[in-house]
Amino acid sequence: MTQPAGNSPGSPRFDPADRTVLIYGALAALFGLTVHALVARGFWPSGRPYALAYLTHAIALVCLAGALLAGMRSGKRWLVALAAYGAVLPALGAYGFGFGDDARSLNLLMTGIAAFVLLPLVQQLDARQPQWNYPAVFRAAWRNTVHLAVAGFLTLAVCLLLWGAGQMFQMIGIAIVAKIIGNIHFMLGVWPLVAAACLVGVRRRPQLTETLQRSWLTLNAWLLPLVTVVGLAFTLALAARLALGLEAVTLSAGAIIAFSLIWIKLINAAWQDGEHAAPFGPRLRRLLRAGMVCLLPLAAVALYGIAVRVNQYGWTDNRVWGAYCAALVALYGLGYAWAALRPARYYTTLAATNLTAAAATLALLALINTPVAAPARVAADSQLQRLIDGRIEPHAFRYFSMENNYGRWGREALRRLADGAANDRDPQIAVAASMALENRRYDWKIAPGDPGSPANPPAFAIFPAGHDVPPGWWEYLAHIQAHDARLCAEEGPPVPAGATPAPRCALMFADVTGDGRDDLILYIRPNPEGHAKFVREMAIAYAPLADGQWRRIGTLTRQRRDGGATGAPDLATEAEQGQVRSVPRQDRDLLIGDDLLRLR
Numbered sequence: 001m002t003q004p005a006g007n008s009p010g011s012p013r014f015d016p017a018d019r020t021v022l023i024y025g026a027l028a029a030l031f032g033l034t035v036h037a038l039v040a041r042g043f044w045p046s047g048r049p050y051a052l053a054y055l056t057h058a059i060a061l062v063c064l065a066g067a068l069l070a071g072m073r074s075g076k077r078w079l080v081a082l083a084a085y086g087a088v089l090p091a092l093g094a095y096g097f098g099f100g101d102d103a104r105s106l107n108l109l110m111t112g113i114a115a116f117v118l119l120p121l122v123q124q125l126d127a128r129q130p131q132w133n134y135p136a137v138f139r140a141a142w143r144n145t146v147h148l149a150v151a152g153f154l155t156l157a158v159c160l161l162l163w164g165a166g167q168m169f170q171m172i173g174i175a176i177v178a179k180i181i182g183n184i185h186f187m188l189g190v191w192p193l194v195a196a197a198c199l200v201g202v203r204r205r206p207q208l209t210e211t212l213q214r215s216w217l218t219l220n221a222w223l224l225p226l227v228t229v230v231g232l233a234f235t236l237a238l239a240a241r242l243a244l245g246l247e248a249v250t251l252s253a254g255a256i257i258a259f260s261l262i263w264i265k266l267i268n269a270a271w272q273d274g275e276h277a278a279p280f281g282p283r284l285r286r287l288l289r290a291g292m293v294c295l296l297p298l299a300a301v302a303l304y305g306i307a308v309r310v311n312q313y314g315w316t317d318n319r320v321w322g323a324y325c326a327a328l329v330a331l332y333g334l335g336y337a338w339a340a341l342r343p344a345r346y347y348t349t350l351a352a353t354n355l356t357a358a359a360a361t362l363a364l365l366a367l368i369n370t371p372v373a374a375p376a377r378v379a380a381d382s383q384l385q386r387l388i389d390g391r392i393e394p395h396a397f398r399y400f401s402m403e404n405n406y407g408r409w410g411r412e413a414l415r416r417l418a419d420g421a422a423n424d425r426d427p428q429i430a431v432a433a434s435m436a437l438e439n440r441r442y443d444w445k446i447a448p449g450d451p452g453s454p455a456n457p458p459a460f461a462i463f464p465a466g467h468d469v470p471p472g473w474w475e476y477l478a479h480i481q482a483h484d485a486r487l488c489a490e491e492g493p494p495v496p497a498g499a500t501p502a503p504r505c506a507l508m509f510a511d512v513t514g515d516g517r518d519d520l521i522l523y524i525r526p527n528p529e530g531h532a533k534f535v536r537e538m539a540i541a542y543a544p545l546a547d548g549q550w551r552r553i554g555t556l557t558r559q560r561r562d563g564g565a566t567g568a569p570d571l572a573t574e575a576e577q578g579q580v581r582s583v584p585r586q587d588r589d590l591l592i593g594d595d596l597l598r599l600r
Contacts, residue, residue, distance in 0.1 A: 017071035018200045025196020028063035032188040053094035061085040061115055068144055081122050089115055096369035114365040117358055119144055134351035135273035142213045147202050154198035220269035227263050228291035235294040253305035253322050260298050260329045275347035289340045295333035302326040315382035320375035331357050380409035394426045395444040399436035431480050438555050443483040458489045461506035463575040476550045493527050508575055512541055519543045539597055556597035
């Protein structure tokens with residue numbers, strides 16, 4: 001199925017395909033404004049992250065794919081496109097959005113790449129044609145690339161011109177132009193139409209598209225002999241060093257993968273959509289084909305380097321991405337090596353390899369948006385297991401960066417540790433993980449039972465009066481959370497001259513777990529702003545166990561019952577007045593005056 005070339009450059013009329021592009025631009029603007037209005041007013045899909053993510057993905061993908069596919073005449077292909085861009089890809093993209101804020105930009109990128117790779121397959125792939133119609137697939141892929149690149153550049157130019165116009169008017173005191181251009185309704189309503197108009201302009205210049213495509217590919221192809229020489233020389237030099245028993249000084253899997261991907265790209269730029277498209281003589285073509293065999297050992301070296309690092313330090317998200325890319329390079333290398341060894345069917349094997357790699361890329365991108373192959377999940381589980389198995393020391397584990405590096409999966413790993421997954425190794429691991437979940441660092445320099453932890457409890461403000469400091473609780477605190485124990489032994493916040501200094505910490509007894517027994521809340525008074533030593537306000541809840549031991553429940557975060565600003569700067573003042581009571585819920589919160597402390 002071929003796309004029409006469009007009207008001649010001088011024709012003022014739009015053909016049906018051009019009108020289709022403009023219609024999709026208008027639909028994108030209309031749907032964007034509608035969804036924004038619904039969310040702004042609190043209607044559906046507001047408050048439903050998956051539904052909102054699915055809807056925004058579907059609108060963007062359907063409208064963009066529809067505009068690029070304009071002119072395609074096959075009804076079956078349109079149904080396939082609708083299923084892919086209106087259902088499957090939005091569902092995977094929205095599911096990946098649930099991995100956390102840190103993964104959302106990467107999720108958008110992966111979904112966009114999958115949509116772009118799929119587009120030429122929907123347009124031209126045909127199992128009934130020789131080579132599955134690969135030459136037409138190749139041309140469609142590059143046509144889409146040129147259309148998107150040029151239309152995107154023109155759209156950006158229009159955006160910059162309008163922004164500059166707004167700034168110019170603002171310089172003379174007319175701010176309304178900049179406000180209109182920066183308004184969200186203007187951006188949602190106008191930019192899709194601008195992008196559609198730019199795409200129509202590019203489509204109406206098919207000669208420009210063809211010239212840019214051929215010129216760019218040919219210029220790239222001229223680099224192929226140089227890259228082949230470098231790749232061949234590197235492979236032979238590495239093999240010679242290994243044969244002589246010499247070690248490679250430093251092997252970067254990332255550099256090898258990047259070089260291999262450039263090599264693959266230049267191979268396709270040279271042969272393009274036909275066996276005789278390469279701008280080289282017969283002898284040089286044979287040499288270039290023979291050099292492609294080196295892609296396979298390069299991929300093997302990259303995979304080996306990643307495997308060595310994983311064995312030494314476990315998986316990280318960068319190593320997972322490296323392994324995925326190295327596996328794709330190995331797939332290309334295997335197919336291209338087979339093509340080089342079969343000169344009579346070279347281009348057919350090359351085409352089959354590229355189509356297979358495209359299918360593998362789509363499958364991998366789909367799995368990355370699920371827990372099966374999410375790099376953050378693989379890395380977090382690997383680092384967690386290394387700690388549990390004893391391959392990394394507890395004090396060397398990066399508790400504090402688990403959530404920052406691995407998002408949702410890092411938080412789940414910390415929760416497992418906080419629940420005692422590694423207690424057989426060291427009970428302090430659970431405490432360190434719990435503190436990391438609260439954005440606090442555990443002090444490994446003070447070992448359990450270290451003299452740095454006070455042996456006897458310091459003075460506490462106790463509410464309600466009549467309770468004593470439970471000996472078992474203080475031993476637990478000094479043994480497991482030495483940092484908090486030492487903090488309570490310090491002087492309290494500064495007070496006016498002549499006033500009696502209050503203890504740094506207060507103990508409150510209240511039933512926050514709802515089991516009929518008083519739990520203990522350790523309240524640490526903060527230092528005022530500007531004090532030389534920063535001490536943050538904290539309220540930590542502990543529950544007694546049947547054997548006289550204690551366990552840490554969690555922290556209590558302060559907020560007003562009415563949603564307003566928090567009340568007294570020092571909660572111990574209101575606690576002294578007896579304003580401490582629990583608030584019924586599944587677990588119980590604590591109410592001190594008008595401040596509600598939620599148990600987390």
